[in-house]
Amino acid sequence: MAxxxxxxxxxxxxxxxxxxxxxxxxxxxxxxxxTRNPKTRNWRRDKLNTRxxxxxx
Numbered sequence: 001m002a003x004x005x006x007x008x009x010x011x012x013x014x015x016x017x018x019x020x021x022x023x024x025x026x027x028x029x030x031x032x033x034x035t036r037n038p039k040t041r042n043w044r045r046d047k048l049n050t051r052x053x054x055x056x057x
Contacts, residue, residue: 008053015041015048 004012018039027035041048 008050011050011053012048 018037019041020037021040022034022037
């Protein structure tokens with residue numbers, strides 16, 4: 001496995017957190033107007049552009 005820098009790990013973990021579904025309490029509270037997360041991403045289809053994340057020298 002490649003050694004990732006701390007910034008890369010932090011960004012990947014943020015993208016993982018953003019890839020969750022909308023919680024049930026939010027769906028119920030909004031009266032089912034909010035049912036899907038527009039930031040959901042499939043791991044195979046939608047790739048992250050990690051090349052621009054490299055630290056500048």
